Amino acid sequence: MRTRAVLGSLFASTAVLVVGWQAGGAVLANQAIGTTTSAPQASGTSGTTAATVPSATPLPSATATAAPVAAGPADGTYTGSSVNTPFGSVQVAVTLSGGTITDVTAVHLTDADGRSRQISNYAAPMLRSEVLSSQSAHVSNVGGATYTTRGYLQSVQSALDQAGF
Amino acid sequence: MRHVFETMGTVASIELPTGWGPALVMPVFAAIDERFSLYRPDSELSRIADGRASLTTSSDTMRASYARAVDWRALTGGLFSPHRPDGVLDLNGIVKAEAIEQAGVLLDATGCPTWSINVGGDILVSGGPWPTGVVDPSDPTALLCSVLLGDPRRALATSGSAQRGDHIWLGGSRALAEFVQVSVAANDIVTADVLATAIIAGGRDALDDITDRWDVDVFAVDRSGALAATPGFRRALVGA
Secondary structure, eight states: OHHHHHHHHHHHHHHHHHHHHHHHTTOSOEEOGGGGTTSOOHHHHHHHOTTHHHHHTHHHHHHHHHSOSTTOOOSEEEEOOOEEETTEEEEEEEEEETTEEEEEEEEEEEOTTSOEEOGGGOOEEEOHHHHHHHHTSOOSEEEOSOOOHHHHHTSHHHHHHHTTO | OEEEEEETTEEEEEEOOTTOOGGGTHHHHHHHHHHHOSSSTTSHHHHHHTTSSOGGGSOHHHHHHHHHHHHHHHHTTTSSOSBOTTSOBOOHHHHHHHHHHHHHHHHHHTTOOSEEEEETTEEEEESSOEEEEEEETTEEEEEEEEEEEBTTBOEEEEEESSSOOTTOOOTTOOOOOSEEEEEEEESSHHHHHHHHHHHHHHHHHHHHHHHHHSSOEEEEEETTSOEEEOHHHHHHBTTO
């Protein structure tokens, strides 16, 4: 599974080059950014598969230099056509802003057995500092592993309930 | 208004609009507790568990819950199971979520416009969005983060390997769980609860498999305290 993910990423990276080149010619249909909301950022995938970092990182800058800024394509998210590989079909989307690729997402990867894989939904590492700002929010409920009646008395939920939320 | 009562060995905290009372849903929890509790020697499940009664001749309600649990066992490759390692039937892993689900259906059916149900840390809401905290497994008095729950992500269930965790069996092995706490946000509470349990039991491999196969958002804390989250969970963070 992990090997496939790496291979899939490599093929996706190859496809990025192709899509990036095509986007320069503005031959791809411009799609609403909302269509890629379930897809990951390129940096997000790196947390799951370290091997994607070396292949994915250099690509946007390489493509950006290839695309002349003056005659560049319009800003937006471009979805490439599906590319068939020995490991299944691969489709990626790139987001362009000011002639530079700002985001690359895998729209679709398919295993050799034909099962669609949403690699976009993998849980990636997150720093505590990234969630700090949400900690201070006023909450109406607190989720946690099942507490007993006794455990409840020490819980944050109990404090909320006493305050009448 | 907030209504708090004990049920199923834990505490239910239910928020209802003014004019709505908890009397509507309390019988739902009482009936399920009476039938499924293994702490009540004469509950239907206790009588099946110790051989005084047979599952095959049990109530439709019992067999429906059992069938649902068996379906989930198959879907999770056995990570979720309706049986304890000693073979005793134990449906605690699913009946609390089913009780929350039924209470929610009842509130919706009576036209209650907005509500939240929290039973022992598992939450289902209607309306909203409801800012909802996730507790820090290393400090029960602190929150790790807060997320917005609301349509369609109405359910948040959390399983832990450090606390009671009495419906989580790590395949009979003595290996420590990779995650100490896993929260799953889903569109329904049973899916959220079962999959949180399965990820605790199956670790990182189960996390990757489940986020691949189900439309859920996951927030996991491993033994070293490191955090991992799916993109959807990050987007749901309050202030994100």
